[in-house]
Structure formats: structure tokens, C-alpha cells
Amino acid sequence: MSESGKKVVLESQELMQQVRTLHLVDLRHHEGPLRTSDIPRPQAPAHETLERVRAIIDEVRVGGDRALRSLTLRFDGVELGALTIDRPMMEEAYHTLEPRLAQALTVAHRRIQQVYEAELPTSARVASDGITVVRHNIAVASAGCYVPGGAARYPSTVLHTATVAKVAGVERVVVATPPQSDGSVDQATLAACFVAGVDALYPIGGAQAIAALAYGTETVVPVDTIVGPGNLYVALAKAQVALDTGIGSSFAGPSEVLVVADATVDPRYAAVDLAVQAEHGPHGLAWLVTWDEDYLLEVDAALHEYVASSSRLEAIRSTLIDNGFAALVSSREQAIELANLIAPEHLELLHRDGEQDSAYVRNAGVVFVGADATAAFGDYVAGPSHVLPTYGTARFASGLGLEDFLRRQHTVIIGPTAIDEIGWAVEEIANVEGLTAHGESIAIRRRS
Structure with missing residues (x-):
């Protein structure tokens, strides 16, 4: 040296x-140039952790409500009562909240709402060569928002997920969050659910909550997409159910x-x-x-x-x-x-x-x-x-946004001049690919 x-x-x-x-x-x-090998990086999850998450998901899929109660007792030490909290309880919590906190939740909700209302996409329409293409933005019918809990409480996460879903036009928005030691959910989180327009809350946490939202139980109605941050177990559970339900945003972990x-x-x-x-x-x-x-x-x-x-x-x-x-x-x-x-x-x-x-x-x-x-x-x-x-x-990923609750759907309107104006291009490409029926679908119309 x-x-x-x-x-x-x-x-x-x-x-x-x-x-x-x-x-x-x-x-x-x-x-x-700096490379990832030049700096320390968090370790990838151990295989044993992945297997534990998979086992929890399978247990919920088979056992339903009974599995949710058993897993909550095992991991949280809590015996659950009712598995659903509805809007009247949320509203009651909001009105009993300390006024300054209630105002703070309302201010936060307003600011989040303003940001995403300004980002709402509009439909697009393009017409040329006898073809009109219209893009529609269609919200998923239901969304589940995971809100961490346990040692802390996060009414802010209710606002930062459910508000975005509601602005996007999601009809049914639910929240899952770990229960307190007595099986209840804290007043601030319930109040935030009321402010954000949440339709139902499930006092369930961890990978078992993700499984319930994805696959449903006797009580939990499955949702079309799941969003929200969480610990490593929650993040891995979302990755594992991604083939069966939408997973909003990105790997939102620790x-x-x-x-x-x-x-x-x-x-x-x-x-x-x-x-x-x-x-x-x-x-x-x-x-x-x-x-x-x-x-x-x-x-x-x-x-x-x-x-x-x-x-x-x-x-x-x-x-x-x-x-x-x-x-x-x-x-x-x-x-x-x-x-x-x-x-x-x-x-x-x-x-x-x-x-x-x-x-x-x-x-x-x-x-x-x-x-x-x-x-x-x-x-x-x-x-x-x-x-x-x-x-x-x-x-390669972004923060939670309206697009996590929206699907793009195109409507293609073929006008009476399209066959003559641009049908030839279909035939040329179909022929080079050897897909004769594709080309014939144009030719038969041209001859009619």
C-alpha cells in the first residue's frame, strides 16, 4: 500500500x-462511479421468514375467521371480539376526540385531498385514420388499507391511504390495523377513519391481515387492491398475494x-x-x-x-x-x-x-x-x-398515488373508413407474422 x-x-x-x-x-x-458493492445494504429477508409468511397466508385461506383469531392471539397476545368496526363507532370516536387533535386530522385530510384532486386524470380521445380511441380511468370497486400498529398508532396512515382511494373514486374502502391489548382500536385511528370516509375497519394486523384482505373470510370481504406500509412480514405478505389481488405502490416496508x-x-x-x-x-x-x-x-x-x-x-x-x-x-x-x-x-x-x-x-x-x-x-x-x-x-417505483386505484381501459371505435384508410397495414404485418386469419379479417371486409 x-x-x-x-x-x-x-x-x-x-x-x-x-x-x-x-x-x-x-x-x-x-x-x-459508486456501485452498490461500495456501500452497506440491508440484508435480504431470510428464507425462513418467507416460509413463515407463506404459512400464515395458507392458514388464513383455510381457516378464515377462526385462523384470524388464533393468529392474533399467537402473535399479538390479544383475544379478538368483533372482527368489524363500522362507521357509527368511527363517528363517535371523532366527536369525543380532543378538539385540537380532531382539527389536526381534518387539516391533514384536506391537504392530502387537495394534492390528489389536482392530479385526477381526465379521459383522452384520439381520432385518426378512421379509428377513434377513448381512454377511460376506472377506479377499482374496493380497496384495503393496511395501517401499522402494535407499539405505536398511525391515524396519519389512515389519512394517507384511504383519502387517496376516495379521491380516485373507490366505492368501498376498508382498513386493517393491529388491535390494542384489549382487542380495541384507539380513538385517534377510529376518528381518522371517519374523517377519511372509511367504510369498515378490521382490528387485525400482520401477514394475516393481508391474507384476509386478499382472500376474504366469513367476516372480511376480499378487496380488489391492497395498499399501505408495514413491517417486513406485511411487505412480504403483499408480495406473495400479488397474483391474486392488486398491490398498490411499491415495496412499502420499514x-x-x-x-x-x-x-x-x-x-x-x-x-x-x-x-x-x-x-x-x-x-x-x-x-x-x-x-x-x-x-x-x-x-x-x-x-x-x-x-x-x-x-x-x-x-x-x-x-x-x-x-x-x-x-x-x-x-x-x-x-x-x-x-x-x-x-x-x-x-x-x-x-x-x-x-x-x-x-x-x-x-x-x-x-x-x-x-x-x-x-x-x-x-x-x-x-x-x-x-x-x-x-x-x-x-423503479413511486409513492402511493391515484394510479394505484385506477385502471386504464380503452374503447376502440372503428369507423366506416378505417378498412380503406389503414386496413392495409394490418394485412401487411399479419402476413409477415404468418397469421392469415388476421389478414383475412380485413380482406373479407374490403371485398364486401
Whole structure:
């Protein structure tokens, strides 16, 4: 190894010893384009996990309601009462909610609704060569929204899924969410269901909820498409039922964030924003990316201090221990290159030139720009759904949108002049493919 190479290694080792919370990734001296092999990546799910998910799905398909009760007792330690909660209970919860919270839910719902109403596609009509093609956008008849629960509650996820479905025109929207220890569902989640227009709620969580929504039970009516985030079991269950029901959006699994920042940003801002997504719990991802070594240490120290006093200490640590990273890069350009390679669920460009750099972002679930642009805005009131692609799927997938609830259906109207104007093209292509009946279907009409 050259003397300069030894110096680089020594610098990284010395810096690594000073970083207390995050795993250091030093890319300052990397040559050439970055590749996935140059950075740590979350491990793929173990085969045993896939088999457990498959077994749960099969148990629900065979056992119906009885299986749902048994699995809920086994995994959640809860004995379920009624398997369905209807709108009158949702409305009652809304009216008994603390007024400030009820108002917050209403504001969030309004902002989400505004964003997606502005995105509603219109029908299209194209006419030429004697043929008219009309595109219709048809909503699925029913949708199931999975809302995580257990250690936390997520009324926001109700709003960020069911509201989008309702704007798209879905007639029947239901929610499935893990029950509380007494088998009930918390008031805030019920109230959010009322605000978003949810038709029914099932107090069921995990892979068993996905199976029930996909295949139905004596109580649960199967849906046409399933959306919503969840833990690894939920995400894998959605992948396994994808041949039998629509699966909205992308691989929406454990939460991820990548924060790009430098000394122009208060290190406490970057630190708490790493914790914002890490506090969702295990299997998530949290990256700090900066080109300032001193700033990296300041953020790491601020994060260490924050985590130590957090009420969500164990959840944050469970993410950071395995997937908490601090990347030291050579430039802003390399920071964006790294972000595009990781393709995070949430990308925060907190530094002064964040808006300029956002033009070069290709792979992210959603991009937040500005020193105050914490992803927490996106989780609640920014407007775009917080159901976003994880595990690198932002390279080819998008956040939850109207298209996840809509089908494109074309109507083709063949006018009386089409045979003469463009029928010849059908015959030519059919002949070269050897499909004689195709060509004859035109020729016979031409001769008539």
C-alpha cells in the first residue's frame, strides 16, 4: 500500500473511533462511479421468514375467521371480539376526540385531498385514420388499507391511504390495523377513519391481515387492491398475494431516511431527522451524508445525546445499530450520486444548495428541500402520501398515488373508413407474422 493509501486508512480509522452512534462510510477518496458493492445494504429477508409468511397466508385461506383469531392471539397476545368496526363507532370516536387533535386530522385530510384532486386524470380521445380511441380511468370497486400498529398508532396512515382511494373514486374502502391489548382500536385511528370516509375497519394486523384482505373470510370481504406500509412480514405478505389481488405502490416496508447536510444546518436538525424515521423501529435505514468531517461528528454527538433521552430509545437503537450510517463524501455531487444509488424512501436536502441539487435527484420516494424540511411534514400534512417505496425500489417505483386505484381501459371505435384508410397495414404485418386469419379479417371486409 502506498503512503497516501495508508494515510487515508489511518484517517478513516481515527474518525471511526470518534463516531459513537452511526457506522462510518468514508467515500472521499473513492475513484470512479459508486456501485452498490461500495456501500452497506440491508440484508435480504431470510428464507425462513418467507416460509413463515407463506404459512400464515395458507392458514388464513383455510381457516378464515377462526385462523384470524388464533393468529392474533399467537402473535399479538390479544383475544379478538368483533372482527368489524363500522362507521357509527368511527363517528363517535371523532366527536369525543380532543378538539385540537380532531382539527389536526381534518387539516391533514384536506391537504392530502387537495394534492390528489389536482392530479385526477381526465379521459383522452384520439381520432385518426378512421379509428377513434377513448381512454377511460376506472377506479377499482374496493380497496384495503393496511395501517401499522402494535407499539405505536398511525391515524396519519389512515389519512394517507384511504383519502387517496376516495379521491380516485373507490366505492368501498376498508382498513386493517393491529388491535390494542384489549382487542380495541384507539380513538385517534377510529376518528381518522371517519374523517377519511372509511367504510369498515378490521382490528387485525400482520401477514394475516393481508391474507384476509386478499382472500376474504366469513367476516372480511376480499378487496380488489391492497395498499399501505408495514413491517417486513406485511411487505412480504403483499408480495406473495400479488397474483391474486392488486398491490398498490411499491415495496412499502420499514422506514428509511437519507439526510444531506453541512455546516449551514444546525446539527441538531439533522440528528433529530435521523431519529424521526429510525423511531419507527427495526429493519429501517438512516443515512447522514456530508462532506464536512467536523459536521459529521457534531451530528453524531447530537444524535447520541438525543437518543439517550428519547422515549423511543429502543426503537431508534434497533434501527441505528444495524442500519445507521454516516457517509463522508468528497462533494455535493457525490452526495447526490450516493443518494441516487441508495434510492431512499425519504431524502432530505437540508443544506443551502438543496433546491439546486434537487434537480439531479432521480431515485427517491419523496424529496424534502430546505433547512426546515424535516420528513415529519411529509408524514403528516405536506400532502403527498407517506406510503413510499423502500428497500431501493424507488429506482423503479413511486409513492402511493391515484394510479394505484385506477385502471386504464380503452374503447376502440372503428369507423366506416378505417378498412380503406389503414386496413392495409394490418394485412401487411399479419402476413409477415404468418397469421392469415388476421389478414383475412380485413380482406373479407374490403371485398364486401
